[in-house]
Amino acid sequence: MNSYINSISVYLPKNTLTNEDLNNEFPEWTAEKISSKTGIFKRTIASEDEFVSDLAIKASIKLFEEHLIDKSCIDFVLLCTQSPDYFLPTTACVVQDKLGLSKNCGALDFNLGCSGFVYGLGLAKGLIASGIAKNVLLITSETYSKYINKKDKSNRTIFGDAAAACLISSGSKAGNICNFVFGTDGSGADNLIVKNGAAKFSKQKSDDVYIDGEFFKNDDNLYMNGQEIFKFTTASVPILVEECLASNGLNIEDVDLFIFHQANKFMLDYIRRKLKIPQDKFLMYFEDIGNTVSSTIPIVMSEAIASKKIKKGMKVLIVGFGVGYSYGATVIEF
Incomplete structure (x- = not known):
């Protein structure tokens, strides 16, 4: 059975960290030096009271609203993150409840970083091919900024926070995986x-x-x-x-x-x-x-x-x- 990426929505936190902000903290690194090294001019940063589940929920709500998706069709949630709300319980379970998804819905976190979206597509395709699920909500949500030391100018120039939500289905409107x-x-x-x-x-x-x-x-x-x-x-x-x-x-x-x-x-x-x-x-x-x-x-x-x-x-x-x-x-x- 084929699996398809039917739709994607993105949530970006409102807070930003610009190269000028970093230059103010680290005068030896000019804004131009940072952009020339990384290609990045600013980063989106989660607020102190904004966590992975918050980003994941906001991206998922955007997905449902922007693409007119009936959330009752979701029968599995896959959440990729390395900065979960808790060691336990699973953040995907929190997201399932906050989104009001069916209690017959499966939900799990998987801990991967930069390869996580590709692995998530593989997991979703497996769930659909095996008949376990028909519509998988695949979410990537990360707040690396909460792990970075304020003095670590190198990593602060690179990483931003964000979430993306995708509907992976057995029925096609877009991309065959x-x-x-x-x-x-x-x-x-x-x-x-x-x-x-x-x-x-x-x-x-x-x-x-x-x-x-x-x-x-x-x-x-x-x-x-x-x-x-x-x-x-x-x-x-x-x-x-x-x-x-x-x-x-x-x-x-x-x-x-x-x-x-x-x-x-x-x-x-x-x-x-x-x-x-x-x-x-x-x-x-x-x-x-x-x-x-x-x-x-x-x-x-x-x-x-x-x-x-x-x-x-x-x-x-x-x-x-x-x-x-x-x-x-x-x-x-x-």
Whole structure:
């Protein structure tokens, strides 16, 4: 049984963090320097009393309203997040209740970052193919800003908060979800991590660690080894793309558009050139929102549909990669 992306809606928090704001805090980093390094000019940031469930609910309500979806048709909720409201209960259960979805609806969280949307599509397709569900509400919702130390200027320039909600169905109005390729390399787990706070290492107000006077690491907060993430991505993603093309019986010329996880401009440009993808086929949208982790791909897709860059008959290859290390790709036929 085929599975389709029928509709997508996005919620962006109202608060923003601009390059000028960061420059005021870190005078040595000008707004121009930040934008030239990342391609980002501002980021959307959840307020202090706004959490993953709030973003997820607002994105889902927009989905129902914008696309005239009867919420009673939803029979499974998949929520991708690494910043859940609680260790337990499952945030997806909270979202099910707040949205007033059927009590016969399945609901679960899954903990993935930048590959999460692709994995979510795979899970949704499996639920539909097995007959367990007909209409899956796939939500990506993340508030990484709550994990980032205020002194960590590097990560604060990159990450934004957002949520996206998608209806994945057995009936078609839009994109047919094709074959998947997945990958995992847990040897890189320490290179993008919030070490303290769960069962293995309790939160203990760790001291900041500085190298050459610049904030580098605090185990209570998000840590990213940018050099190692870059090495992993530039080595793994081109191979992943070739495997995905082969799995779907395509050549790179057969693909109309490419949507990769929106990590940062430098990384994306490097991969695009390495794969020899024409610039007009390679979509980027993060200048005013930042890297929103699992929501980057559906946000770009939503924008491309609204601006008619994605049209009927197109093949779109999507690629997620990052924390874990975890990576995955598939083709969507519109």
